[in-house]
Amino acid sequence: xxxxxxxxxxxxxxxxxxxxxxxxxxxxxxxxxxxxxxxxxxxxxxxxxxxxxxxxxxxxxxxxxxxxxxxxxxxxxxxxxxxxxxxxxxxxxxxxxxxxxxxxxxxxxxxxxxxxxxxxxxxxxxxxxxxxxxxxxxxxxxxxxxxxxxxxxxxxxxxxxxxxxxxxxxxxxxxxxxxxxxxxxxxxxxxxxxxxxxxxxxxxxxxxxxxxxxxxxxxxxxxxxxxxxxxxxxxxxxxxxxxxxxxxxxxxx
Numbered sequence: 001x002x003x004x005x006x007x008x009x010x011x012x013x014x015x016x017x018x019x020x021x022x023x024x025x026x027x028x029x030x031x032x033x034x035x036x037x038x039x040x041x042x043x044x045x046x047x048x049x050x051x052x053x054x055x056x057x058x059x060x061x062x063x064x065x066x067x068x069x070x071x072x073x074x075x076x077x078x079x080x081x082x083x084x085x086x087x088x089x090x091x092x093x094x095x096x097x098x099x100x101x102x103x104x105x106x107x108x109x110x111x112x113x114x115x116x117x118x119x120x121x122x123x124x125x126x127x128x129x130x131x132x133x134x135x136x137x138x139x140x141x142x143x144x145x146x147x148x149x150x151x152x153x154x155x156x157x158x159x160x161x162x163x164x165x166x167x168x169x170x171x172x173x174x175x176x177x178x179x180x181x182x183x184x185x186x187x188x189x190x191x192x193x194x195x196x197x198x199x200x201x202x203x204x205x206x207x208x209x210x211x212x213x214x215x216x217x218x219x220x221x222x223x224x225x226x227x228x229x230x231x232x233x234x235x236x237x238x239x240x241x242x243x244x245x246x247x248x249x250x251x252x253x
Contacts, residue, residue, distance in 0.1 A: 004025060004026075005024075005025075005026045005027075006026070006027045006028065006036070007026070007027070007028040007054070008028065008029075008030045008034070009027065009028065009029050009030060009034055009036050010029075010030050010033055010034055010035070011034070011035050011036075012027070012029075012035075012036045012037070013036075013037045013039065014027065014036075014037070014038050014039070014041065015037070015038075015039040015040050015041065016039070016040050016041065017041045017042070018041070018042045018043075019041065019042065019043045019044065019050070020044055021044040021045060021046035021069045021070075022046060023043070023044075023050075024048065025043065025050065025051050025052065026051075026052040026053075026054070027051075027052075027053055027054070027059070028053065028054035028055070028056060028059070028081065029055065029056050029057050029058060029059055029086065030056060030057065031056040031057055031081065031083070031084035031086070032056075032057055032084070033057060034056055034057040034058065034059075034086075035057065035058050035059075036053075036058075036059045036060070037059075037060045037061075037062070038051065038053070038059070038060070038061045038062075038064065039060070039062050039063050039064070040062075040063040040064065041064045041065075042064070042065045042066075042067075043064065043065070043066045043067070043075075044067055044068075044069050045066060045067065045068050045069060045070070045073040045074070045075060045098060046069055046070045046073060047070045047072045047073060048073065048074075049073070049074040049075075049076070049077045050066050050073065050074070050075050050076060050098075051064070051066065051075070051076045051077070052076075052077045052079070053076065053077070053078045053079065053088060054079050054080070054081050055078070055079070055080055055081065055085070055086040055087060055088040055111065056080075056081035056083075056084045056085070056086045057084070057086040057087070058086055058087045058089075059078075059086065059087070059088045059089070060088075060089045060091075061076065061078065061088070061089065061090045061091070061093065062089070062090075062091045062092050062093065063091075063092045063093065064093045064094070065093070065094045066093065066094070066095045066096075066098070066101075067095075067096055067097050067098075068096070068097040068098035068099070068123070069097075071099060071124060072099055073098045073099055074098060074099060074100045074101075074103060075095035075098045075100070075101045075102055075123070076090070076093070076095065076101070076102045076103070077103045077105065078090055078102070078103070078104050078105070078113065079104075079105045079106060080105075080106035080108060080110075080111035080132070082106075082107060082108055085106055085108045085110040085111030085112075086111065086112070087111075087112045087113075087114075088104075088111070088112070088113050088114070089114045089116075090102065090104075090113070090114070090115045090116075090118065091114070091115070091116045091117050091118065092116075092117050092118065093118045093119075094118070094119045094120075094121075095118065095119070095120050095121075095123065095127075096119075096120070096121045096122045096123065097122050097123070098123045098124075099123060099124050099125045100123055100125050100126050100127075100129055101120040101121075101123040101126070101127045101128060101145070102115070102118065102120060102127070102128045102129070103128075103129040103131065104128070104129070104130050104131060104132045104135050105131040105132055106131070106132035106133065108133075109133045109134075111132055111133070112134075113132055113135045113136065114136045114138070115128070115135060115136065115137050115138070115140065116136070116137070116138040116139055116140065117138070117139050117140065118140045118141070119140070119141045120140065120141070120142045120143075120145065121141070121142075121143050121144050121145070122144045122145065123145045123146065124145070124146055125145075125146045125147070126145055126146055126147040126148075126149075126150045127142040127143075127145035127147070127148050127149060127165070128140070128142060128148070128149045128150070129150045129152065130149070130150065130151045130152060130153055130154070130155045130176075131152045131153055132153055133153050133154050134154055134155070134156065135153075135154070135155045135156070136155075136156050136158075137149065137155055137156065137157045137158070137160055138158045138159055138160070139158070139159045139160060140160045140161070141160070141161045142160060142161065142162045142163075142165070142169075143161065143162070143163045143164045143165065144164045144165065145165045145166070146165065146166050146167055147165060147166075147167040147168055147171050147190075148162040148163075148165040148167075148168065148169045148170060148171075148185075148188065149162060149169070149170045149171070150171050150173070151170065151171070151172045151173060151176045151177075151178045151209075152173045152176050153176055153177075154176060154177040154178065155177075155178050155179070156178075156179045156181075157170065157178055157179065157180045157181070157183065158180075158181050158182060159181070159182045159183075159184075160183060160184070161184045161185075162183060162184070162185045162188065162192065163184070163185060163186045163187045163188065164186075164187045164188065165188045165189065165190075166188075166189045167188070167189055167190045168188060168189075168190035168191050168192070168193075168194035168198070169183075169185040169188040169190070169191070169192040169193065169194075170183075170185075170192070170193050170194065171190075171194045171196070171198065172193075172194065172195045172196060172209035173196050173209060174196045174197075174208035174209055175208065175209070176196075176209050177209070178193075178209075180193060181236075181238065182238070195207045195208075195209040195213070196208045196209040213232055213235070217229050217230055217231075218230075218231075218237075227239070
C-alpha cells in the first residue's frame with residue numbers, strides 16, 4: 001500500500017503488509033476503548049518517519065521490519081495522545097539502516113510505554129531515543145548505531161544488550177534519569193553507560209543526569225577475597241566482568 005492514516009480507531013489490526021519508501025503510515029486508537037495492532041509488516045523508509053503511532057488507550061506494534069533507504073529517516077515514532085495518554089507495546093521489531101531507529105515521545109507523565117525484545121541495528125544517529133517518562137526497555141539488542149540508547153527523560157533499562165555502537169552504549173542527557181540492571185555492554189566507542197556531561201566524569205565532578213549519582217569506587221582485596229569500596233546510600237551495586245584486549249577495563253566498557 002501507498003500508506004494510510006487511521007485515528008480515533010476503536011478496533012483495527014494492520015498485518016502482513018509491505019510499504020514502500022514513499023508510504024506514509026500513521027495510526028492511533030480511540031480514548032478509553034480503542035485497540036490497534038500493527039503486526040508483521042515490512043516498511044521501507046525514505047526521507048521521513050516510517051510509522052507514527054499515537055496511543056490513547058492501547059496500541060501494540062509487534063513483529064515488524066523497518067529498513068531505511070535515506071540518511072534522514074526515522075523508523076518508528078511512538079507517541080501518546082496528550083489529552084488521554086494510553087499504553088503502547090513495542091515488541092519483537094527489527095529496525096535498521098535509519099538515522100534513528102525508534103523514538104518514544106510523550107510530554108505528559110501518564111503515558112505507559114513497554115519496549116521489549118526489539119533489534120535496533122546500524123542506525124547512524126541513535127538506536128532508541130526516550131523522550132517520555134518511565135519508559136520500560138527490556139531485553140532489546142541495540143548494536144552498531146551512533147549512540148545506542150539516548151535517554152532524554154526517564155527509562156528503566158533491564159537486560160538489554162548494547163554493543164558495538166560508535167558512541168556511548170547508553171547516554172543519559174542532563175536532567176534525565178535511567179535505572180539500569182543486568183546490562184550487557186561492550187565494544188562501544190564511548191562509555192557503556194554515560195551520564196551527562198558526555199565522557200567519563202570523575203565522581204568529584206558534578207553529573208547533570210540521574211541526580212548526580214556517583215559510580216561505585218571499589219578495589220579487590222586479595223588478602224581477604226573481598227571487594228571493598230564505597231557507593232551511594234541505598235544503591236544496588238551490580239558487578240560485571242570486563243573485556244580483554246584493547247577494550248579491557250571500566251568505565252570505558
